[in-house]
Amino acid sequence: xxxxxxxxxxxxxxxxxxxxxxxxxxxxxxxxxxxxxxxxxxxxxxxxxxxxxxxxxxxxxxxxxxxxxxxxxxxxxxxxxxxxxxxxx
Numbered sequence: 001x002x003x004x005x006x007x008x009x010x011x012x013x014x015x016x017x018x019x020x021x022x023x024x025x026x027x028x029x030x031x032x033x034x035x036x037x038x039x040x041x042x043x044x045x046x047x048x049x050x051x052x053x054x055x056x057x058x059x060x061x062x063x064x065x066x067x068x069x070x071x072x073x074x075x076x077x078x079x080x081x082x083x084x085x086x087x088x089x
Contacts, residue, residue: 002066007084019067026059 002017028034030053038051066089075087 003086003088005084005086005088007082009082019063022063022066026056026063030054030056030059 001019002022004015004017006013006015032053035051035053042049042051070089072089073086074089075085077083077085
């Protein structure tokens, strides 16, 4: 389970993200239809950036790697204004 912890001033939020949700999101992100919709929305905004196509098999390997290395901290950030963000496997 991916755990996202956010601390803003006196408030703390902890958001658990199960691997099943990550798998569902990876299915959506790798969809060719969704990719076309994202690129059309970017073109309407006037940017020249193109959202790259991502292969499902590549993301699947990444998610399998996540489950092997539980407890590893991916991101730990502290800003000057007191905001803290931590993403942990």
